[in-house]
Amino acid sequence: MPRASLRDMSLVFLRIGNTTLGGGDPTIAALQRELIRRGWITQEQFALAFALARITPGTNMLAFSAAAGWYIFGLAGALGAVLAVTIPSSLLVVWLTGIYGAGTQIRWLGAVVASTIAAALGIMIAAALTLIRSQIIANNRWVIPLLIAGGAFGLRFVGLTPLEIIALAGVAGLFWRP
Amino acid sequence: MTSFSGLASLPVLRSDLVIRYHVLTDAQLNTAVAAGRMGPGPVGNYVVSVGYQIGGYPGAAAGWLAMITPAFVIIVLLRFVGRRAEHPRVRGMIRAITLAGAGLLLAAAVPLAREAIHGPLPFVIASASLLLSLLTKIDSIWVVLGAALAGLLAFYL
Numbered sequence: 001m002p003r004a005s006l007r008d009m010s011l012v013f014l015r016i017g018n019t020t021l022g023g024g025d026p027t028i029a030a031l032q033r034e035l036i037r038r039g040w041i042t043q044e045q046f047a048l049a050f051a052l053a054r055i056t057p058g059t060n061m062l063a064f065s066a067a068a069g070w071y072i073f074g075l076a077g078a079l080g081a082v083l084a085v086t087i088p089s090s091l092l093v094v095w096l097t098g099i100y101g102a103g104t105q106i107r108w109l110g111a112v113v114a115s116t117i118a119a120a121l122g123i124m125i126a127a128a129l130t131l132i133r134s135q136i137i138a139n140n141r142w143v144i145p146l147l148i149a150g151g152a153f154g155l156r157f158v159g160l161t162p163l164e165i166i167a168l169a170g171v172a173g174l175f176w177r178p
Numbered sequence: 179m180t181s182f183s184g185l186a187s188l189p190v191l192r193s194d195l196v197i198r199y200h201v202l203t204d205a206q207l208n209t210a211v212a213a214g215r216m217g218p219g220p221v222g223n224y225v226v227s228v229g230y231q232i233g234g235y236p237g238a239a240a241g242w243l244a245m246i247t248p249a250f251v252i253i254v255l256l257r258f259v260g261r262r263a264e265h266p267r268v269r270g271m272i273r274a275i276t277l278a279g280a281g282l283l284l285a286a287a288v289p290l291a292r293e294a295i296h297g298p299l300p301f302v303i304a305s306a307s308l309l310l311s312l313l314t315k316i317d318s319i320w321v322v323l324g325a326a327l328a329g330l331l332a333f334y335l
Contacts, residue, residue: 017219019322024220025286030318037315044272051275052255054282058248059222066249067256078253082246089219090226090242094235096213097227108333113216115329118300119322121290122307128283129312131276147274151281165278173274174267 004040009072010080012038013065017085018092021113024061026120027085028053029127031068041071043134050131054166062086147172191228206231220245299332 012034020027028050035041041049049067056063062082069081132148151165195202210231214224222245229241262268294300307321 015319019218019319021216021218021322024222025283026290027219029283030322033311033318047276047279048256048259048272049252050279051272052252052259054275054279056248056252056255058251059220059245061220062222062246062249063252067252070253070256075253078250082249085219086223086242086246089217089223090238090245092217093213093223093226094230094238096216097209097230099213108330111329111333112326113329114294114296114300115303115325115332116322117290117294118303119307119325121287121294122304122309123311123318123321124283124290125287126308126311128280128287131280131283134276147277148281148284151278152285153281165282166275169274169278170271173271175270 004038004072006073006076006080009040009069009077010084013069013081013084014088017065018088019116020120020123021116024059024064026117026124027061028064029124030120031065032127032130033123035068035072041068045071047131047134051166191225195228195232201232202228299328303328 013031016030016034017027020030032046032050036043036046046068049064049071053060053064053067062085065081065085066078069077069079071077073080147169151169192204192207196204196207207228210224210227211221213227214221217223225245226238226241228237229244230238233240259268259272291304295304303325307325310316310321311318
């Protein structure tokens with residue numbers, strides 16, 4: 001696997017973490033694409049980091065960044081990734097708080113935000129498809145649509161929390177021999 | 179942090195800060211959520227805004243620390259699971275969790291789409307970014323910046 005320098009790695013987290021709008025999931029999706037494309041983490045490492053981030057307390061996306069950074073550069077990588085992702089966006093949030101608190105409306109900013117959220121939506125769907133493609137194995141195809149549908153419908157219509165869905169999937173996986 | 183995603187900590191924060199300690203108003207909390215959603219990165223960023231409104235920059239720093247600290251718990255989990263990753267049951271579990279996670283991503287796309295897709299332009303942008311992400315190796319930042327530019331052009335034309 002090509003080795004990245006700590007600086008290169010932090011720069012990727014800095015760029016993706018602070019330009020992807022729409023919340024944690026689209027950001028994870030964009031990070032997945034960039035980290036795997038560069039060969040810094042494998043699809044399997046991503047899957048594990050993604051799954052464990054869901055069951056880590058606090059913000060999933062930061063747990064994911066810590067995990068990915070840890071794979072690439074150990075503890076320094078984890079720290080670098082989390083700092084790169086949070087510092088600029090936190091400063092921006094403080095600034096936005098000032099704007100909102102003053103009741104200011106910036107109309108062109110609204111147009112830009114709506115467009116970038118639409119882009120994040122496309123990136124996110126692509127990430128979900130890539131994730132599914134990575135797990136397709138020859139003889140167990142029928143389980144796959146079942147688990148995906150279970151995850152999606154459990155959340156939207158049954159009202160299960162993501163944590164409960166992940167736990168259920170984990171238990172199902174215990175009895176699933178690929 | 180007792181919560182597991184995005185805004186899950188909101189009710190806890192509200193009952194403590196707004197109702198119990200009266201250091202924050204509901205309007206300020208709404209501002210925080212709006213600022214967290216508007217900015218890049220995790221929605222959980224709203225905690226930084228809450229901190230800022232209560233205690234200025236030191237408060238923001240405290241909110242930031244509260245936000246990032248739990249993330250490092252995952253390293254313990256990774257080490258624990260990593261040592262057992264070759265076990266077939268663990269492999270099955272990881273596989274199942276990954277697929278359920280993909281389902282969760284798709285489910286999360288629904289409210290995001292409802293919020294973002296108004297009219298043809300966002301639809302075109304979302305479709306284009308989906309295709310670019312799937313079929314090309316283009317850096318994601320260009321997809322996002324291109325979308326921002328398209329939005330800006332459409333606004334002024």
